[in-house]
Amino acid sequence: xxxxxxxxxxxxxxxxxxxxxxxxxxxxxxxxxxxxxxxxxxxxxxxxxxxxxxxxxxxxxxxxxxxxxxxxxxxxxxxxxxxxxxxxxxxxxxxxxxxxxxxxxxxxxxxxxxxxxxxxxxxxxxxxxxxxxxxxxxxxxxxxxxxxxxxxxxxxxxxxxxxxxxx
Amino acid sequence: xxxxxxxxxxxxxxxxxxxxxxxxxxxxxxxxxxxxxxxxxxxxxxxxxxxxxxxxxxxxxxxxxxxxxxxxxxxxxxxxxxxxxxxxxxxxxxxxxxxxxxxxxxxxxxxxxxxxxxxxxxxxxxxxxxxxxxxxxxxxxxxxxxxxxxxxxxxxxxxxxxxxxxxxxxxxxxxxxxxxxxxxxxxxxxxxxxxxxxxxxxxxxxxxxxxxxxxxxxxxxxxxxxxxxxxxxxxxxxxxxxxxxxxxxxxxxxxxxxxxxxxxxxxxxxxxxxxxxxxxxxxxxxxxxxxxxxxxxxxxxxxxxxxxxxxxxxxxxxxxxxxxxxxxxxxxxxxxxxxxxxxxxxxxxxxxxxxxxxxxxxxxxxxxxxxxxxxxxxxxxxxxxxxxxxxxxxxxxxxxxxxx
Numbered sequence: 001x002x003x004x005x006x007x008x009x010x011x012x013x014x015x016x017x018x019x020x021x022x023x024x025x026x027x028x029x030x031x032x033x034x035x036x037x038x039x040x041x042x043x044x045x046x047x048x049x050x051x052x053x054x055x056x057x058x059x060x061x062x063x064x065x066x067x068x069x070x071x072x073x074x075x076x077x078x079x080x081x082x083x084x085x086x087x088x089x090x091x092x093x094x095x096x097x098x099x100x101x102x103x104x105x106x107x108x109x110x111x112x113x114x115x116x117x118x119x120x121x122x123x124x125x126x127x128x129x130x131x132x133x134x135x136x137x138x139x140x141x142x143x144x145x146x147x148x149x150x151x152x153x154x155x156x157x158x159x160x161x162x163x164x165x166x167x
Numbered sequence: 168x169x170x171x172x173x174x175x176x177x178x179x180x181x182x183x184x185x186x187x188x189x190x191x192x193x194x195x196x197x198x199x200x201x202x203x204x205x206x207x208x209x210x211x212x213x214x215x216x217x218x219x220x221x222x223x224x225x226x227x228x229x230x231x232x233x234x235x236x237x238x239x240x241x242x243x244x245x246x247x248x249x250x251x252x253x254x255x256x257x258x259x260x261x262x263x264x265x266x267x268x269x270x271x272x273x274x275x276x277x278x279x280x281x282x283x284x285x286x287x288x289x290x291x292x293x294x295x296x297x298x299x300x301x302x303x304x305x306x307x308x309x310x311x312x313x314x315x316x317x318x319x320x321x322x323x324x325x326x327x328x329x330x331x332x333x334x335x336x337x338x339x340x341x342x343x344x345x346x347x348x349x350x351x352x353x354x355x356x357x358x359x360x361x362x363x364x365x366x367x368x369x370x371x372x373x374x375x376x377x378x379x380x381x382x383x384x385x386x387x388x389x390x391x392x393x394x395x396x397x398x399x400x401x402x403x404x405x406x407x408x409x410x411x412x413x414x415x416x417x418x419x420x421x422x423x424x425x426x427x428x429x430x431x432x433x434x435x436x437x438x439x440x441x442x443x444x445x446x447x448x449x450x451x452x453x454x455x456x457x458x459x460x461x462x463x464x465x466x467x468x469x470x471x472x473x474x475x476x477x478x479x480x481x482x483x484x485x486x487x488x489x490x491x492x493x494x495x496x497x498x499x500x501x502x503x504x505x506x507x508x509x510x511x512x513x514x515x516x517x518x519x520x521x522x523x524x525x526x527x528x529x530x531x532x533x534x535x536x537x538x539x540x541x542x543x544x545x546x547x548x549x550x551x552x553x554x555x556x557x558x559x560x561x562x563x564x565x566x567x568x569x570x571x
C-alpha cells in the first residue's frame with residue numbers, strides 16, 4: 001500500500017522502486033506510479049526486491065511510460081489536466097516512437113495509455129498510402145501480383161477512394 | 168518526488184537493427200487493437216498489405232460502417248451498402264464482438280434486421296444505430312432481447328414497442344436521440360426490461376403523446392435534453408415529462424420548448440443538478456403552470472451539492488417575474504449546496520431577488536459564480552450589479568463570489 005504524507009514524518013517518505021531498461025539504464029519511480037501498470041503491480045506483489053529489470057523495453061520508451069505513470073499517480077492533478085496531458089503526450093510523436101510505446105504499454109499492461117497510443121496510430125494511418133503503411137510497419141509484400149489483383153477485385157468497395165490506395 | 172535518470176543515447180545503427188527485430192514481432196492482438204479504431208472499410212483495406220494482414224481485420228472486435236464512406240464508385244461496381252455489410256459479416260471471425268456501429272441511409276427494413284441480427288448472434292456489447300432516413304426505420308426487434316448488450320445508442324428510429332418481450336439484462340447505458348414515440352408508455356415499457364440501467368440520455372423527443380414517463384429504480388445519471396419538434400406533424404400543445412428515479416445522483420435537464428413540464432418523484436440521492444431552461448416566449452396561459460412546476464421541481468433537489476442553473480435570455484423578464492420565494496427554504500440550500508452557477512444573468516430586479524435569496528439561505532455555500540448576459544449590459548452596469556450583490560447578506564461566511 002502507498003503511504004500518505006499526512007500519516008506523519010516516519011512514513012512520509014514514499015516507497016520507490018528501481019526499473020531497469022533493456023539497455024541498462026535505471027529509473028527511480030514511486031511505487032504509487034509503478035502500480036498503475038498491472039504487470040509491475042503483479043511483480044511487486046510477488047517479490048521483495050525493489051529492482052525490476054525489463055528485458056524488452058528500451059530506455060527512451062521506458063522514460064516516456066514512466067513520465068505518463070508519474071503524472072497519473074499525482075493526486076494533485078485534476079482528471080481534466082490528466083486528460084489534456086494524455087492528448088499532449090501522443091501528439092507530434094513519430095509513428096515509429098508510437099510503435100515502441102504501444103508494445104511497451106501492452107507488455108506493462110497500462111491499459112489507458114495503450115488505448116490512447118493505438119488510437120493515435122489509427123488516426124495517423126487514415127489517408128495514408130499502402131506503401132507508407134508497409135514501410136512504417138516494416139511489412140514485406142509477399143503477394144504475387146495475381147493474388148493482389150484478386151483481393152482488389154473481391155473487395156473492390158474497400159479501395160474506392162483515396163484512403164489506403166496505391167501510390 | 169521522482170527523479171528520472173538521464174538516459175544515454177545509444178548507437179543509432181544498432182538501434183535500427185533492434186527496431187526491425189522487435190517490430191516484425193508486433194503481435195496480432197496489438198495490430199487488431201489499432202485496427203479497431205479505424206472504420207471497417209479502412210480496416211478491410213489493410214488486407215492488401217501482405218498475406219499476414221489478409222484476414223487480420225476479421226479478428227478486430229469492432230465493426231464500424233457508415234454508408235457515407237461508400238461513395239459513387241462503389242455504385243458503379245454494383246456494391247450496395249448492404250452487400251458490403253453482408254460480405255464483411257459473413258467473413259468476420261470474432262465470436263464475442265465489442266461494438267457494432269451502423270450509420271446508414273437507404274437500407275431496407277429487412278436488410279437492417281439482417282445486419283443487427285448478425286451482431287446480436289456475436290454477443291455484441293455495444294450497438295450504435297444511426298439511421299437518418301425518411302421515413303425513419305423501425306427498431307429491429309432482436310435488439311430488445313440481446314442478453315449481452317451493455318450500451319445502446321439509437322438515432323432517428325421509430326416504433327418503440329408498447330408491448331412485447333424486452334429483456335436487456337446487461338444494459339447499463341441507453342441513449343435515445345430523435346426517437347419517435349407513438350404512445351405514452353412506450354419508453355416506460357422499454358425501461359422495464361432494463362434491470363441494471365445506470366445512464367439514460369434522451370434527446371429530441373418526437374412524440375404523439377401527452378405524457379412521457381421515465382421510471383427506473385437503478386438509474387443514477389439522467390440527461391434529458393428535449394427540444395420537441397413542434398413544426399412537423401407531431402405538433403402538440405403541451406406535454407409533461409414524469410421522472411421517477413429514486414437512485415439518481417446526476418440530473419441534467421436542458422429544455423428549449425415552452426411546452427414542457429417536468430414532474431419529478433423522490434430525488435434524495437441527487438447530488439449534482441444542471442438545469443438549463445430557455446423558454447423563448449411563454450404563452451400567457453401556461454405561465455402559471457410553468458412556474459409552479461419549476462418551483463416544485465427545484466424544491467425536490469433536497470441533497471444537491473452542486474447546482475448549475477441557466478435561464479433563458481430572450482424573455483428573462485417574462486420568466487423571472489414568476490420568481491417567488493418558496494414558502495419553505497429547500498433543504499439543499501440549507502445543508503448541502505456548495506456551488507451555484509448562474510448563467511445569462513440579465514440584471515433584472517427579479518434576478519437580484521433570486522440571488523439575494525440564495526446567498527441569504529445557503530448555509531454551506533462555498534462559491535457562487537455569476538455569468539452576466541453577453542448582450543446589452545455595459546461595464547458600468549456590470550460594476551453596479553457586482554456592488555449590489557456583494558453587499559447582500561450571506562448565510563455562509565466562507566462564500567466566494569465570482570463575477571464573469
